[in-house]
Amino acid sequence: MFLKLVFMLFFLVTLVASKDNSFTYNGFQSSDLDLDGTADVIEDGLLRLTNDNTQVTGHAFYPNPIVFKKTSDGSVSSFSTTFVFAIRSQYPTLSGHGIVFVVSPTNWFPNSLPSQYLGLFDSSNIGNSSNHVFGVELDTVQDFGFDDINNNHVGIDINDLKSYNATPAGYYDDENNGQLKNLTLFSGNPMQVWIEYDSEKTKIDVTLAPINVVKPTRPLLSTTKDLSPIFNNTMYVGFSSTTGLISSYHDVLGWSFKVDGQVQNLIISKLPTLARFSEKKESKILTVGLPLILLSLVFMITLGVMYYIKRKKFSEILEDWEHEYGPHRFKFKDLYFATKGFKEKGLLGVGGFGRVYKGVIPSSKLEVAVKRVSHESKQGMREFVSEIVSIGRLRHRNLVPLLGYCRRKDELLLVYEYMPNGSLDNYLHKQPKVTLNWSQRFRIIKGVASGLFYLHEEWEQVVIHRDIKASNVMLDSEFNARLGDFGLSRLYDHGADPDTTHVAGTVGYLAPEHTRTGKATKFSDVYAFGAFLLEVVCGRRPIDRVGKYESVILVDLVFECWKRGEILEAKDVNLGSDYVSDEVELVLKLGLLCSHSEPLARPSMRQVMQYLERDIPLPDLSLLSLSSFGLTFGYQEQEVVKDKTMSHISVSVTESLLSGGR
Numbered sequence: 001m002f003l004k005l006v007f008m009l010f011f012l013v014t015l016v017a018s019k020d021n022s023f024t025y026n027g028f029q030s031s032d033l034d035l036d037g038t039a040d041v042i043e044d045g046l047l048r049l050t051n052d053n054t055q056v057t058g059h060a061f062y063p064n065p066i067v068f069k070k071t072s073d074g075s076v077s078s079f080s081t082t083f084v085f086a087i088r089s090q091y092p093t094l095s096g097h098g099i100v101f102v103v104s105p106t107n108w109f110p111n112s113l114p115s116q117y118l119g120l121f122d123s124s125n126i127g128n129s130s131n132h133v134f135g136v137e138l139d140t141v142q143d144f145g146f147d148d149i150n151n152n153h154v155g156i157d158i159n160d161l162k163s164y165n166a167t168p169a170g171y172y173d174d175e176n177n178g179q180l181k182n183l184t185l186f187s188g189n190p191m192q193v194w195i196e197y198d199s200e201k202t203k204i205d206v207t208l209a210p211i212n213v214v215k216p217t218r219p220l221l222s223t224t225k226d227l228s229p230i231f232n233n234t235m236y237v238g239f240s241s242t243t244g245l246i247s248s249y250h251d252v253l254g255w256s257f258k259v260d261g262q263v264q265n266l267i268i269s270k271l272p273t274l275a276r277f278s279e280k281k282e283s284k285i286l287t288v289g290l291p292l293i294l295l296s297l298v299f300m301i302t303l304g305v306m307y308y309i310k311r312k313k314f315s316e317i318l319e320d321w322e323h324e325y326g327p328h329r330f331k332f333k334d335l336y337f338a339t340k341g342f343k344e345k346g347l348l349g350v351g352g353f354g355r356v357y358k359g360v361i362p363s364s365k366l367e368v369a370v371k372r373v374s375h376e377s378k379q380g381m382r383e384f385v386s387e388i389v390s391i392g393r394l395r396h397r398n399l400v401p402l403l404g405y406c407r408r409k410d411e412l413l414l415v416y417e418y419m420p421n422g423s424l425d426n427y428l429h430k431q432p433k434v435t436l437n438w439s440q441r442f443r444i445i446k447g448v449a450s451g452l453f454y455l456h457e458e459w460e461q462v463v464i465h466r467d468i469k470a471s472n473v474m475l476d477s478e479f480n481a482r483l484g485d486f487g488l489s490r491l492y493d494h495g496a497d498p499d500t501t502h503v504a505g506t507v508g509y510l511a512p513e514h515t516r517t518g519k520a521t522k523f524s525d526v527y528a529f530g531a532f533l534l535e536v537v538c539g540r541r542p543i544d545r546v547g548k549y550e551s552v553i554l555v556d557l558v559f560e561c562w563k564r565g566e567i568l569e570a571k572d573v574n575l576g577s578d579y580v581s582d583e584v585e586l587v588l589k590l591g592l593l594c595s596h597s598e599p600l601a602r603p604s605m606r607q608v609m610q611y612l613e614r615d616i617p618l619p620d621l622s623l624l625s626l627s628s629f630g631l632t633f634g635y636q637e638q639e640v641v642k643d644k645t646m647s648h649i650s651v652s653v654t655e656s657l658l659s660g661g662r
């Protein structure tokens with residue numbers, strides 16, 4: 001059991017990491033770096049590692065581990081990275097302390113110190129070979145304890161800050177016959193660094209240049225050192241920066257990284273511009289007369305009152321524990337301006353959880369959808385926010401990216417990436433303006449399956465979606481399906497009164513055992529996914545109103561067609577004749593299989609993927625002792641449960657908020 005677990009973990013790590021051996025950030029606006037300490041992404045997408053405080057540390061790491069070692073012989077693969085940085089001190093001749101590009105087995109340094117320790121080590125572990133840390137430092141302070149050569153150098157560090165090799169900052173100028181030119185690291189001017197490791201020659205090259213100079217042919221610093229004993233199989237890459245007695249802004253403007261092969265170039269024109277220091281203006285108050293002083297006093301009081309009113313308007317709740325979520329927290333004021341004051345004009349939809357507005361974040365021009373969720377329960381909020389933030393780290397091409405949140409009194413605001421083509425149900429129901437053809441639908445189905453598989457099995461923890469349905473599937477600009485709204489119903493669970501089970505979900509997609517126990521599971525997600533499959537192929541809702549009193553239960557209808565041997569009859573008439581009958585049949589049968597009233601009889605999402613890819617054949621439905629009773633059991637019982645125990649179970653019908661408004 002244990003071995004199996006270890007194996008699975010290993011498999012997972014390699015799986016996740018192997019997808020991730022290169023990345024490029026031209027500015028960090030929509031990046032998902034792990035930040036801690038003072039590190040923050042500020043306006044325009046600038047990564048600011050340290051602010052103007054003294055004795056502070058900032059870390060920014062790529063969130064996923066990178067596989068560095070070759071499976072063949074365990075040696076470290078070649079890799080290269082480039083980044084643009086700027087260090088600006090308040091003083092022209094002094095700065096503190098520097099930036100290190102780090103490769104490390106972990107992306108957290110719990111006991112690390114600021115100042116000369118550069119946020120990587122403390123006095124007990126510095127120099128210890130069990131650190132497995134590699135770094136390239138851009139150091140602006142000469143520390144004699146670490147034998148620093150001067151107060152403006154580039155050094156290669158291995159487990160220690162006594163550099164393995166170091167040289168004064170500069171570059172070999174190709175325009176001037178390769179003459180060495182000095183550079184001042186803390187000049188405030190942006191400069192570019194290239195770090196390259198050649199696996200065969202075990203050679204490390206570090207090159208530096210001003211931002212407007214192409215990469216010099218001769219590196220500034222070159223060293224031969226086999227990194228294989230130092231690196232672990234997987235390592236994190238990122239930056240660490242500190243200030244000491246003197247504070248400096250340590251900024252990174254762009255970063256690109258790649259294992260094996262040439263790193264992708266940064267696009268200099270796309271990098272953020274550097275915000276200016278606010279220049280202190282000299283007060284002229286002493287040179288003006290008393291009346292003017294009085295006048296300005298009145299003016300200031302007015303300003304104060306206005307400021308107070310404005311504060312009130314933009315007030316939000318920020319508790320101590322939320323500081324750790326720094327980058328995921330949006331300012332209410334910014335969201336207010338982004339949505340032009342939450343005007344009706346920008347309303348995208350209304351549903352059970354609240355309203356959704358379209359917005360554009362002014363500093364970055366990023367289009368977002370802002371969901372305002374009302375909440376009364378204070379209890380559970382902390383847990384929920386931590387979950388939201390952890391969910392915000394989910395990244396998959398078939399999930400709507402959650403960018404962050406903001407909290408006010410009685411209100412939670414969730415910020416998602418905006419999906420230009422709205423929700424899928426707009427293309428299926430109510431005489432849609434655009435009908436999707438079969439290949440589009442099949443691609444959407446596979447996309448949603450892949451997103452749900454990721455939530456259930458591929459991420460570090462199991463995420464139950466709880467509300468899968470066509471109106472929660474958003475379409476991006478290329479009509480890729482992206483599952484939205486995951487985990488939101490948890491808000492109600494966390495704060496729920498234990499005596500009453502509030503089942504959040506949507507009638508028609510709710511598995512019978514989910515209504516009965518109030519507990520959402522992977523099985524109940526698969527059940528909802530089954531209803532979704534039928535919805536997409538048939539173009540009808542799971543429970544379709546026809547006339548005033550009558551409804552068609554979609555799963556019954558498909559089941560009847562299957563029993564007659566004419567399952568294709570159930571498909572959407574809008575599909576016309578342009579479809580692949582094998583695929584339509586496969587999806588309809590899979591929909592029936594997922595709708596089984598017995599949770600354990602439903603396939604897992606892994607199997608669903610295999611069926612859809614035709615890696616394994618679908619089991620013969622007639623052998624599964626499927627009966628109409630077995631299938632519709634769920635719906636019938638659901639009605640009974642609702643009637644008998646109304647006081648204990650309330651079924652809330654929620655609708656997608658991101659949907660284009662129904």
Ligand SMILES: *[C@@H]1O[C@H](CO)[C@@H](O)[C@H](O)[C@H]1NC(C)=O
Nearest residue numbers: 104105106130132231232233
């Ligand atoms: C890195 O490798 C060393 C030696 O193989 C091991 O002791 C250490 O636990 C590893 N670190 C991590 C974080 O995996």
Ligand SMILES: *[C@@H]1O[C@H](CO)[C@@H](O)[C@H](O)[C@H]1NC(C)=O
Nearest residue numbers: 124125126127128129130131
């Ligand atoms: C290096 O670190 C290891 C593990 O933390 C520790 O056992 C060892 O004593 C350290 N070595 C030195 C020389 O401090």
Ligand SMILES: *[C@@H]1O[C@H](CO)[C@@H](O)[C@H](O)[C@H]1NC(C)=O
Nearest residue numbers: 150152168169170181182183
């Ligand atoms: C460049 O820097 C080196 C080392 O700091 C120094 O010795 C040299 O004088 C500097 N050259 C110029 C032209 O400033």
